[in-house]
Amino acid sequence: xLILDTAEELASLADRPxxxxxxxxxxxxxxLFYEDSTRTRISFEAAAKRLSADVINFSAKGxxxxxxxxxxxxxxxxxxxxxxxxxxRHGASGAAHRLAGWVQGSVLNAGDGTHEHPTQALLDAFxxxxxxxxxxxxxxxxxxxxxxxVGDVLHSRVARxxxxxxxxxxxxxxxxxxxxxxxxxxxxxxxAVSYDLDSELPKSDVVMMLRVQQxxxxxxxxxxxxxxxxxxxxxxxxxxxxxxxxxxxxxxxxNRGVEIAAEVADSVRSTIVEQVANGVTTRxxxxxxxxxxxxxxxxxxxxxxx
Amino acid sequence: MTGGRPATGGxxxxxxxxxxxxxxxxxxxxxxxxxxxxxxxxxxxxGTGLSDAGARVLDAGGLIALPGLVDLHTHLREPGREDAxxxxxxxxxxxxxxxxxxxxxxxxxxxxxxxxxVEQVWRLGRAAGHCDVQPVGAVTVGLAGAxxxxxxxxxxxxxxxxxxxDDGRCVADPLLMRRALEYVKAFDGVIAQHAxxxxxxxxxxxxxxxxxxxxxxxxxxxxxxxxIIARDCLLAAHVGSALHICHVSTAGSAEIIRWAKSKGWxxxxxxxxxxxxxxxxxxxxxxxxxxxxxxxxxxxxxxELRRALADGTIDCVATDHAPHPVEAKETEWSEAxxxxxxxxxxxxxxxxxxxxxxxxxxxxxxxxxSVRPARIGRLxxxxxxxxxxxxxxxxxxxxxxxxxxxxPGASKSRNTPFAGMELPGRVVATFLRGTxxxxxxxxx
Numbered sequence: 001x002l003i004l005d006t007a008e009e010l011a012s013l014a015d016r017p018x019x020x021x022x023x024x025x026x027x028x029x030x031x032l033f034y035e036d037s038t039r040t041r042i043s044f045e046a047a048a049k050r051l052s053a054d055v056i057n058f059s060a061k062g063x064x065x066x067x068x069x070x071x072x073x074x075x076x077x078x079x080x081x082x083x084x085x086x087x088x089r090h091g092a093s094g095a096a097h098r099l100a101g102w103v104q105g106s107v108l109n110a111g112d113g114t115h116e117h118p119t120q121a122l123l124d125a126f127x128x129x130x131x132x133x134x135x136x137x138x139x140x141x142x143x144x145x146x147x148x149x150v151g152d153v154l155h156s157r158v159a160r161x162x163x164x165x166x167x168x169x170x171x172x173x174x175x176x177x178x179x180x181x182x183x184x185x186x187x188x189x190x191x192a193v194s195y196d197l198d199s200e201l202p203k204s205d206v207v208m209m210l211r212v213q214q215x216x217x218x219x220x221x222x223x224x225x226x227x228x229x230x231x232x233x234x235x236x237x238x239x240x241x242x243x244x245x246x247x248x249x250x251x252x253x254x255n256r257g258v259e260i261a262a263e264v265a266d267s268v269r270s271t272i273v274e275q276v277a278n279g280v281t282t283r284x285x286x287x288x289x290x291x292x293x294x295x296x297x298x299x300x301x302x303x304x305x306x
Numbered sequence: 307m308t309g310g311r312p313a314t315g316g317x318x319x320x321x322x323x324x325x326x327x328x329x330x331x332x333x334x335x336x337x338x339x340x341x342x343x344x345x346x347x348x349x350x351x352x353g354t355g356l357s358d359a360g361a362r363v364l365d366a367g368g369l370i371a372l373p374g375l376v377d378l379h380t381h382l383r384e385p386g387r388e389d390a391x392x393x394x395x396x397x398x399x400x401x402x403x404x405x406x407x408x409x410x411x412x413x414x415x416x417x418x419x420x421x422x423x424v425e426q427v428w429r430l431g432r433a434a435g436h437c438d439v440q441p442v443g444a445v446t447v448g449l450a451g452a453x454x455x456x457x458x459x460x461x462x463x464x465x466x467x468x469x470x471x472d473d474g475r476c477v478a479d480p481l482l483m484r485r486a487l488e489y490v491k492a493f494d495g496v497i498a499q500h501a502x503x504x505x506x507x508x509x510x511x512x513x514x515x516x517x518x519x520x521x522x523x524x525x526x527x528x529x530x531x532x533x534i535i536a537r538d539c540l541l542a543a544h545v546g547s548a549l550h551i552c553h554v555s556t557a558g559s560a561e562i563i564r565w566a567k568s569k570g571w572x573x574x575x576x577x578x579x580x581x582x583x584x585x586x587x588x589x590x591x592x593x594x595x596x597x598x599x600x601x602x603x604x605x606x607x608x609x610e611l612r613r614a615l616a617d618g619t620i621d622c623v624a625t626d627h628a629p630h631p632v633e634a635k636e637t638e639w640s641e642a643x644x645x646x647x648x649x650x651x652x653x654x655x656x657x658x659x660x661x662x663x664x665x666x667x668x669x670x671x672x673x674x675x676s677v678r679p680a681r682i683g684r685l686x687x688x689x690x691x692x693x694x695x696x697x698x699x700x701x702x703x704x705x706x707x708x709x710x711x712x713x714p715g716a717s718k719s720r721n722t723p724f725a726g727m728e729l730p731g732r733v734v735a736t737f738l739r740g741t742x743x744x745x746x747x748x749x750x
Contacts (some may be wrong), residue, residue: 072637
């Protein structure tokens with residue numbers, strides 16, 4: 001809640017001609033990316049730079065990692081170079097957790113394997129709150145809102161983080177997917193489960209579509225992309241079943257024509273571009289709270305904005 | 307409690323008098339206190355008030371004497387991974403854990419799939435002298451699961467191999483498994499199966515359940531173990547040959563084995579100390595020291611495995627001692643090697659999980675950790691209940707030693723899941739054919 005409210009304060013900055021705050025001047029943030037992820041890396045980079053932090057981008061390709069250096073050694077090297085925070089994206093679940101045990105500075109999980117992607121969930125919650133809780137959103141949760149998350153939950157770190165965060169904030173979360181793409185123990189999660197997307201749509205305030213990797217087909221998770229799309233893709237006809245106010249979300253990158261039709265992605269219900277903008281704001285809030293101190297005073301913005 | 311001290315005047319190194327030790331099961335009593343005289347590599351007498359002026363005396367009041375422990379499942383890593391363990395360090399760890407014989411698994415580099423390699427390992431064991439090393443031969447060439455290794459040649463070699471296993475890999479091909487089972491009947495062999503359906507466990511990292519779902523780690527489902535065990539029990543019954551199932555880890559597996567045994571089929575099974583004590587909850591911190599294959603399961607599985615070991619459905623405890631160098635574990639979970647060390651802690655864990663819980667008495671421990679594993683491994687000279695005339699392989703253990711945190715021991719590797727955990731008991735001494743390999747808890 002503190003993060004969302006801080007992000008709300010910082011959001012007003014985005015409307016200003018000069019978007020920079022001096023708060024993290026002299027601090028160094030390292031983007032340690034073991035997976036290709038243009039969108040998340042740039043988002044973290046923009047967030048850190050708007051707070052005046054120095055940003056070092058470290059991509060696993062073409063670095064010592066390609067020569068076989070371990071995650072631990074890389075982490076210790078970066079720490080020795082004075083990183084105050086490490087933003088890590090890694091293909092192994094738990095990589096951020098391991099890293100946090102090896103370094104003194106702050107560690108931000110920018111997505112670890114099929115485990116979690118916490119800042120994505122934060123920006124999604126922020127987006128939902130702004131869209132569906134109009135008026136004064138400060139301090140507001142997501143009570144009473146019904147969120148349906150659709151697709152490859154089994155392999156999705158976005159889904160895991162969203163189930164946890166949105167349920168804590170009071171939303172009722174339902175996962176809609178073929179049984180093969182749900183964890184066997186999904187019953188222990190704080191959410192409902194449905195195999196039938198169509199029956200969920202009329203009662204959804206938010207529909208969040210997950211990216212479907214086409215290679216899942218070869219592991220027999222579903223018979224064909226066409227069948228997946230037919231049963232779980234959000235097309236125009238399905239969108240029409242949504243309540244008037246409902247929004248459509250996607251963490252990106254999208255497979256247009258697979259899990260989401262182009263007309264839906266580009267419709268007024270879609271928050272996809274907004275999610276990207278909110279991503280920067282939310283990540284600024286996280287960096288600010290980790291490295292900059294306590295709650296963001298509302299009065300500080302006029303005082304420091306040049 | 308004390309080390310050996312020479313009796314006055316010309317102590318004979320070949321004779322030991324162990325005084326006032328409890329011999330579980332002796333004279334059909336659970337706790338019989340007696341003296342044991344070891345002479346010429348054998349147990350000469352068990353009785354009260356024994357004396358022998360020429361023998362070294364070990365005051366063993368409060369200790370219990372078990373037949374020397376036998377491990378059916380040890381990875382000594384030599385040849386090939388001497389950075390993780392050698393026959394010397396691994397057998398030293400075994401002796402400190404109370405073992406007088408270990409079965410060395412075949413997944414070395416080169417693989418123990420020829421007479422040359424098994425004889426080398428056997429000879430290294432003899433040279434080290436801490437305990438007997440009985441090599442296990444690979445079932446298939448290079449553990450590749452494609453064609454049978456020369457099982458008969460390994461059986462006829464100096465190493466006299468009787469247990470064959472592709473451990474680490476499952477003999478998944480049902481036809482190959484059938485043939486292997488059939489073939490070893492010619493020399494009273496046994497196939498020890500690592501039960502893991504390969505397709506059901508691709509990229510598997512952790513028991514499939516609540517923890518794997520929460521942690522986002524690919525699941526290792528119980529059914530992948532149970533399906534192979536069920537199939538192999540049926541195959542063993544069909545061809546009438548001996549099947550041994552390695553490191554049983556699920557409640558369902560125990561149930562299938564119980565059913566197979568009720569039919570009178572020639573099936574035996576082992577469970578590891580870690581599967582008797584630890585659960586997949588420990589993976590919560592992503593520390594790969596808890597990464598093992600088969601994976602740690604749930605509390606319900608642990609409870610059922612204990613019950614199955616107590617009622618004899620599972621025949622024995624085997625360590626699956628799997629040493630790895632630091633760098634193989636100081637990584638992301640999915641990058642890390644599977645495996646845990648276990649030789650030095652096995653008996654203490656069994657005391658905690660089985661004896662202190664009232665599930666098994668000390669004669670039962672002797673049966674599950676010495677008598678039965680020796681029988682399954684076709685080892686002569688080990689696993690005989692302590693009595694006059696048997697080879698003097700025995701372990702003196704102090705079950706009342708205050709619980710102490712597990713510390714690094716003789717193994718070259720440090721990947722014990724019990725590090726820092728307080729375990730009861732202490733191995734005080736180990737004798738191999740009348741000669742101490744461990745005294746006062748230290749290598750002799």
